[in-house]
Amino acid sequence: MSNIVTLADGSTARPARLDDAPDMLAIYHAVSQKLIGEPEETLEEIVDTMQEPFVDLDRDVRVVHTPQGELIGFGWVYLRLLRDVEIDLYMHPDFWATDTVVMPYLTAWAETRARDALALVPEHERVTVTAWCYHNDDWYQAHLRQLGLEVVRSSYLMWIDFNELLPAPVLPAGLTIREFRRDEDWHYVFEVRREAWLDMWGFVPRTYEEDYTDWRHYWEKNFHEGYWFVAEQDGAAVGVCLGEPTYNGADDVAYIASVGVRRANRRQGIAFSLLTAALAQFQARGKRAASLYVDASSLTGAVALYERAGMHVKRRFDRMQKELRAGVDQRVQVAGALE
Numbered sequence: 001m002s003n004i005v006t007l008a009d010g011s012t013a014r015p016a017r018l019d020d021a022p023d024m025l026a027i028y029h030a031v032s033q034k035l036i037g038e039p040e041e042t043l044e045e046i047v048d049t050m051q052e053p054f055v056d057l058d059r060d061v062r063v064v065h066t067p068q069g070e071l072i073g074f075g076w077v078y079l080r081l082l083r084d085v086e087i088d089l090y091m092h093p094d095f096w097a098t099d100t101v102v103m104p105y106l107t108a109w110a111e112t113r114a115r116d117a118l119a120l121v122p123e124h125e126r127v128t129v130t131a132w133c134y135h136n137d138d139w140y141q142a143h144l145r146q147l148g149l150e151v152v153r154s155s156y157l158m159w160i161d162f163n164e165l166l167p168a169p170v171l172p173a174g175l176t177i178r179e180f181r182r183d184e185d186w187h188y189v190f191e192v193r194r195e196a197w198l199d200m201w202g203f204v205p206r207t208y209e210e211d212y213t214d215w216r217h218y219w220e221k222n223f224h225e226g227y228w229f230v231a232e233q234d235g236a237a238v239g240v241c242l243g244e245p246t247y248n249g250a251d252d253v254a255y256i257a258s259v260g261v262r263r264a265n266r267r268q269g270i271a272f273s274l275l276t277a278a279l280a281q282f283q284a285r286g287k288r289a290a291s292l293y294v295d296a297s298s299l300t301g302a303v304a305l306y307e308r309a310g311m312h313v314k315r316r317f318d319r320m321q322k323e324l325r326a327g328v329d330q331r332v333q334v335a336g337a338l339e
């Protein structure tokens with residue numbers, strides 16, 4: 001096959017295929033077991049990502065095999081957000097101490113592919129490449145630093161174990177919280193979620209049409225009856241909490257993908273009410289715990305909100321970044337008006 005590259009140590013690299021997913025999962029699990037003592041990622045998540053419309057397997061995903069045919073490393077380049085291209089590189093930890101070829105190849109390949117975004121973004125705009133890693137992954141961080149990336153931000157995995165019965169939420173006067181109605185509420189959720197994301201650090205604003213297309217794709221794949229909630233005040237949707245019934249393949253752990261409140265309705269206890277109502281519902285549905293991810297330096301003070309609801313930081317991730325081209329930065333750096 002002409003698209004196979006032979007590396008200096010005899011290993012080979014080629015574009016990924018769907019049938020590589022189980023071997024890729026084994027490497028995900030080997031890395032996470034080494035660093036955090038538990039498996040992360042599921043086969044379904046890998047396959048779903050490989051089939052996303054913005055992923056071109058021939059150009060965006062590489063796998064590397066030993067001369068004996070064992071898959072030992074792989075890399076992703078996500079050009080979904082062209083102004084901040086994300087890369088994700090993995091190698092089986094059994095080879096970390098001896099590798100001098102595979103990870104250097106993957107980092108060089110990833111940067112070359114990431115630079116394709118430069119031609120797709122207006123010349124006056126800033127373009128960066130970003131990689132996420134476990135806070136304690138010194139090996140991977142060292143390779144990313146050799147590529148020129150440095151830590152610019154951190155995020156937390158936050159967690160709550162339902163060790164005792166959660167109290168019923170106390171709602172501000174005039175506020176009601178109900179479950180999402182699939183055929184009626186999707187546009188409410190889109191509007192609230194879109195506004196809330198404008199206060200997320202690093203978020204690159206997009207056109208209404210781009211956001212709407214992305215939202216419909218997300219909604220059609222990720223809606224879970226009984227796990228999505230809408231907060232209403234005076235008959236208008238003012239906040240949403242979007243949950244999922246599983247986290248990382250665990251059926252007894254719920255996951256919160258998004259909590260958002262319209263700017264004009266903040267500082268009224270709505271986000272706290274939404275969160276605590278959702279957690280109580282998750283517990284009532286038999287879950288033993290719930291989780292979510294949050295920017296460690298959230299512009300809206302989200303970490304403190306989650307801690308007040310009884311959640312704690314379970315894990316830290318670092319966001320490493322490198323500028324590919326200087327220019328006007330479209331990313332959110334400060335929160336808007338928080339009434």
